[in-house]
Amino acid sequence: MFYNDPDDVTALKETFKQIAHTTDGDQTSNPYQIYGSTHSIISNGNAVGSFNMDSSVGKDSVFSFSWSNGGTAPTFTVTSPSGTPYCTNTGSSCYNPSVVSVDSSLGTAAFRFSTTEVGQWVYNIQTTSTQLVSVMITSMASSVGTPPxxxxxxxxxxxxxxxxxxxxxxxxxxxxxxxxxxxxxxxxxxxxxxxxxxxxxxxxxx
Structure with a gap:
């Protein structure tokens, strides 16, 4: 493993995740990284990205976001392939406390799904201050009989x-x-x- 960019924490997270990955041969018990990226976003700016979930994964998925600077937390929205939005804005109809968790003191937000819709997911990040935001998507095998x-x-x-x-x-x-x-x-x-x-x-x- 080689980590060379202090401004891109996604690579560092990937390294730690692979170190923690079990090697007992059971591919259905491990979380797998589906997607990872880092966005440098200006004040009052936004960034959009997308990733695909195939049918071999989708169990216990975690869409995690982290930001490096203090101040107001960015607003995160993820939209399912069928068009259902989930967001961190507590005053919005897309906010679902059973799915979303935010810890501003640690600079992290996460969306957790026990089962995840297959297809292309889209995320949107909106900031009120200049931020470096990393995105990490992980998921597990959809079933014991279907290796990812x-x-x-x-x-x-x-x-x-x-x-x-x-x-x-x-x-x-x-x-x-x-x-x-x-x-x-x-x-x-x-x-x-x-x-x-x-x-x-x-x-x-x-």
Missing amino acids: IVAEAGLSATDVSTGGQAIVVYAKVTQGHQAITGAVVDAKIASTGGTVTTLRLVDTGS
């Missing part, structure tokens, strides 16, 4: 400090013990300076 689709990524070498060598970026996409062919996989590669490059990986069938 899992993507594992890696590099052909971990020491890139010397330069002058080609590094292979690879990913393995599986469901249980079966390979998923034809998957579209984009790798995001962050340099030590924080520059992020997106690389579309090629399915070689190996």
Whole structure:
């Protein structure tokens, strides 16, 4: 694991999550990261993002948000594929206390669902002050008999400090013990300076 950007806490959270991941072979008992991102938002600005839930996951899902600066907490809204909104605004009809929890002292907000609708979810973040907001979406296998689709990524070498060598970026996409062919996989590669490059990986069938 390598964490190189102090302004992007999402990568650090991903590292701790993978360290805590159990390796007993039971893929239905682990939470899996579905999505992660960080947004730098200006005062009175907003950021919008989306992620997909497939049918192999959706149990005990947590949509978590955290912000780095003090002041008024941002307002978070997540909208289900069928168009149902959930939000942190306590004065709004989309606020559901059984789903939403906010801890302003820790700078965190979370939406928790025992079962999650399949399809594309959309989130919206609105701020009243300049904020760095990280988003982390996790979920578990939808059922014991349905292992989740899992993507594992890696590099052909971990020491890139010397330069002058080609590094292979690879990913393995599986469901249980079966390979998923034809998957579209984009790798995001962050340099030590924080520059992020997106690389579309090629399915070689190996």
